[in-house]
Amino acid sequence: MHVEEAVRVFVPPPNPTGTTYVSDLPFLSESNGWGPVERDGSNGEMNAGDGGAISIGGRTYAKGIGTHAPSEITVWLGGVCTQLQADVGIDDEVTQSGSAAFHVVGDGRPLADTGIIRSADGARTVGVDVSGVRTVTLRVTDGGDGKNFDHADWGDARVTCA
Numbered sequence: 001m002h003v004e005e006a007v008r009v010f011v012p013p014p015n016p017t018g019t020t021y022v023s024d025l026p027f028l029s030e031s032n033g034w035g036p037v038e039r040d041g042s043n044g045e046m047n048a049g050d051g052g053a054i055s056i057g058g059r060t061y062a063k064g065i066g067t068h069a070p071s072e073i074t075v076w077l078g079g080v081c082t083q084l085q086a087d088v089g090i091d092d093e094v095t096q097s098g099s100a101a102f103h104v105v106g107d108g109r110p111l112a113d114t115g116i117i118r119s120a121d122g123a124r125t126v127g128v129d130v131s132g133v134r135t136v137t138l139r140v141t142d143g144g145d146g147k148n149f150d151h152a153d154w155g156d157a158r159v160t161c162a
């Protein structure tokens with residue numbers, strides 16, 4: 001009788017190069033408050049791909065990450081990137097104001113926190129120094145008042161890498 005032992009070894013994906021959209025990178029992990037995290041579209045409802053274009057404050061974004069708080073994705077940067085940029089906010093698809101806070105975490109350390117953003121605030125541009133960071137996590141929390149209507153977008157989320 002042969003017993004195979006499962007050995008989990010972390011094999012990182014290739015390092016990103018140049019300017020790369022986060023939605024084009026593999027997710028090392030992901031979690032989302034309503035259905036799956038969406039790539040290049042808004043969260044919509046419970047099914048994958050059932051949202052629309054990412055839209056914040058009337059501006060649409062062809063690329064980005066559409067989530068529902070509480071949400072989190074982690075991608076591999078490999079220490080070769082310098083900047084992470086995105087326009088964050090509540091997606092226009094909600095029928096009542098959402099409220100959420102956007103956090104960027106590098107190798108487990110907090111790098112940026114927008115504080116609470118509501119629908120009426122439109123998009124906020126965030127630029128975060130990710131020099132030397134191997135894994136970056138984009139996390140959205142519910143703004144302290146529950147997750148209803150918290151369709152939270154990372155519009156044009158991208159990293160600039162060597």
Ligand SMILES: [Ca+2]
Nearest residue numbers: 043044045047
């Ligand atoms: Ca969906």
Ligand SMILES: [Ca+2]
Nearest residue numbers: 099142143146
């Ligand atoms: Ca909320």
